[in-house]
Amino acid sequence: MDSSLLLKILGIFFLIGLNGFFVAVEFAAVASRRTRIEQLAKEKNGAVAIVRHWVESQEAKDRLIAASQVGITIASLALGDLGENTAAELLEPWLHEAAQQSAGFLGVILTALPAVLSLTIVTGLHVVLGEQVPKVASLRAPERTALFAARPMHAFTLLFHPFVWLLDRLATTVLRFLGLQPVGGHSAIYTVEELKLIVEESEESGVIEPEEREMLHAVFDLGNMVARQVMIPRTEMVCIPADASLDEVVELAAETLLTKFPVYEGDLDHILGILHTKDLVRVIHKGEQHNGSVRELTREALFLPETIRVDDLLAEFRRARQHIAILLDEYGGTAGLVTLEDLVEEILGDIQDAFDRQEPEIQPLSDGSYQVDGLALIEEVNDALGLNLSDPYYDTIAGFVMGRLGRIPELHDEVEVYDNGRHVWFRVEEMDGKRIARLRVQIRNDKQSPTT
Structure with a gap:
């Protein structure tokens, strides 16, 4: 093998490596995490500053990727020209004699075979070593790859800046001619x-x-939920009349173990404010003088519409520095109340302290059926039982059943619905006034009657 052929082979692998370098830089720039770069930024070296600029500036990232594409194109074109000619030069002596000795169609094939084999070999090396390997390697360690390539890539970008800028302008012009608005397409934005x-x-x-x-x-x-879906409904609120004595409040607090009570005048549509038991304890402990009722101990309440989005509700809690709000319906009447704990439980699940006595809303029974609290949300029942129930007018499972009955429920009422190929039976097990307090739910894949 003469020296010129050896140099050509070395040139092929150099171009493959150069192509891999640009591929690795492109993917590393896209995959690098800003938080990781912020940690590395403490080192205060030039490479970190360059990569940080790539990550933080969409314009810089787009310019880098355009420069990478220029580099990939140059390397690929040069590799195609040099690689195929060199591979054909290596293979031709082996196949030339066989082609001369063969006649007809076989001779034609053997004559063309060096070009075909050279194209296959160069393409294989280009795809594996120049594309796949650097791509996977850079995605495994994007920050490390970006830091390694930062300085040479920065120099290449500066060197080819006029050419990159011209190509970018041409691409923008073509997009606008086609009626498309060019955007930064490399930012990680997810729905x-x-x-x-x-x-x-x-x-x-x-x-x-x-x-x-x-x-x-x-x-x-x-963010898609409204306060009505997480509130304690009006019928479940524990409230105190404004003329109640302190002894009555102490008795109620000891019975319910609650720490905040809405105080009303006349009826629940006229909430005066919120009584905090710590204020009550302070008065009793210090023996402060008062008129014997809770009215003077009432703090201002936060009133919000029941349709307020939960994320806006959190913002209102922060603004007002309160953990409880009274929710109003469209007519100005009291719909219910919501606390910060209710919102936290939507994320973390039920949080029960040493004083909570609440049973789980959905409990499996030994016969395969379920006992469900009437106030459980329809979506919670869906998640727990694998159902797909919905109702445009009601949020709770009790409301869902009442909507199917079309009247005020009675004890032992039954409702059957068909859901995703299964029959779901609801049976009213307990009533609280005119409200369904507890249901029994059975799911069957056939029409057999539920067990009783």
């Missing part, structure tokens, strides 16, 4: 559904736990 899929994949790969997945999904769904 909520895409983020949920990422979370699901993270759980499947073992990066996060199932409980963490549920919390993240709850956070994503929180």
Whole structure:
């Protein structure tokens, strides 16, 4: 092998490596995490400053990627020219004699074979060593790759800046001619559904736990919920009349173990404010003088519409520095109340302290059926039982059943619905006045009657 052929072979591998360098830089710039770069920025070296600029500036990132594409194009074209000619030069002596000795169609094939083999070999080397390997390597360690390539890539970008700028202007002109608006296409912007899929994949790969997945999904769904869906309804509120004595309040607090009570005048549509039991304890402990009722101890309440979005509700809690709000319906009447704890439980699940006596809203029974609290949200029942129930007018499962009955429910009323190929039976097990307090739910894949 003469020296010129050896130089050509070395040139081929150099061009493959150069192509791989530009590919690695492009993917590293897109995949590098800003938080990781911020950590590395403490080192105060030039490479970190360059990469940080790539990550933080969309314009700089687009310019870098355009320069990478220029480099990839130059390397690929040069590789195609040099590689195929060199490979053909290596293979031709081996096949030339066989081609001369063969006649007809076989001779034609053997004559063309060096060009075909050279194209196959060069393309294979280019795809594997110049594309796939650097791409995977840079995605495995994007920050490290970006730091390694920062200075030479920065110099290349400066050197070819006029050419890159010209190509970018031409591309923008063509896009506008086609009626398309050029945008920065390399930023990682995801919809909520895409983020949920990422979370699901993270759980499947073992990066996060199932409980963490549920919390993240709850956070994503929180912005679509309104206060009415998480509130304590009016019928379940524990309130105090304004003329109640302190002894009566102490007795109620000891019985319910609650720490905040709405105070009303006449009826629940006229809430005066909120009584905090710590104010009551202070008065009793210090023996302060008062008129014997809770009216003077009442603090100003936060009133909000029941349709307020949950994220806006959180903002109102922060602004007013309160943890409880009275929710009003469209007519100005009291619809219910909501607390900060209710919102936290939407994310973390039920939080029960040593004083909580509440039973789970959905409990499996020994016969395969379920006992469900009437105030459980329809979506919570869907998640727990794998159903797909919905109702445009009601949020709770009790409302869902009442809507199907078309009247005020009575004890032992039954409702059957068909859901995704299954029959779902609801039976009213307990009433609280005119409200369904507890239901029994059975799911069957056939028409057999539920067990009683």
